């Protein structure tokens with residue numbers, strides 16, 4: 582699958598995709614338990630518009646997915662874990678009156694990474710935020726690769742080095758290119774994630790159709806993305 586990429590559709594998730602999503606999770610995160618069918622069913626029950634898959638057009642094989650819910654961010658502490666913000670991955674805490682689309686998952690099959698499918702899933706996710714007139718998208722970018730630097734720098738120093746292009750942080754570099762900005766660094770976000778040692782950068786994208794100057798001004802300039810990273 583690596584050379585010629587067949588036509589791929591990005592579309593809303595249906596129950597027929599569940600088996601494919603479970604298989605995809607196993608390929609992307611071989612060391613962690615995959616999404617369960619019960620969790621995926623719950624996502625479709627509480628917020629069907631928030632669930633997306635990328636599938637090979639001819640056989641509907643799932644090669645990517647993005648799962649989101651709406652939250653009232655102030656209901657959570659800045660140090661809240663992924664488990665808390667997703668109610669243990671069920672999205673039962675989905676709150677249609679919230680202003681934040683929370684990106685709980687995005688993944689692309691390793692065979693077809695770096696082929697712009699992540700970009701397409703993110704574009705579709707921005708479309709959800711725009712259609713629902715939400716202020717922003719927030720997510721946790723696990724600090725994959727921090728494990729190799731832990732003796733030399735703090736998690737914050739690592740993130741600043743990724744931001745300034747001194748280190749390639751596999752997930753965070755992708756999200757910065759997608760227009761996200763860091764706003765906090767949290768420990769224990771995904772406690773079982775060996776590559777990040779649990780650390781994550783909380784990131785946000787402001788919806789240009791809704792965000793005001795005050796929303797932009799409230800951001801800490803420490804996390805401004807240098808022009809050459811964009």
Ligand SMILES: CC(C)(COP(=O)(O)OP(=O)(O)OC[C@H]1O[C@@H](n2cnc3c(N)ncnc32)[C@H](O)[C@@H]1OP(=O)(O)O)[C@@H](O)C(=O)NCCC(=O)NCCS
Nearest residue numbers: 687688689694695696697698699700722723751752754755
């Ligand atoms: C993160 C992920 C979804 C990106 O998907 P992808 O399809 O490989 O990304 P794309 O091909 O759309 O890349 C989009 C941009 O990000 C950049 N990018 C992607 N992966 C990158 C990496 N490992 N290092 C640096 N930049 C990267 C691409 O160069 C591209 O930039 P460009 O537009 O300037 O060319 C995918 O790598 C993945 O599934 N990773 C494992 C799961 C994961 O960590 N998910 C995030 C959970 S927090």
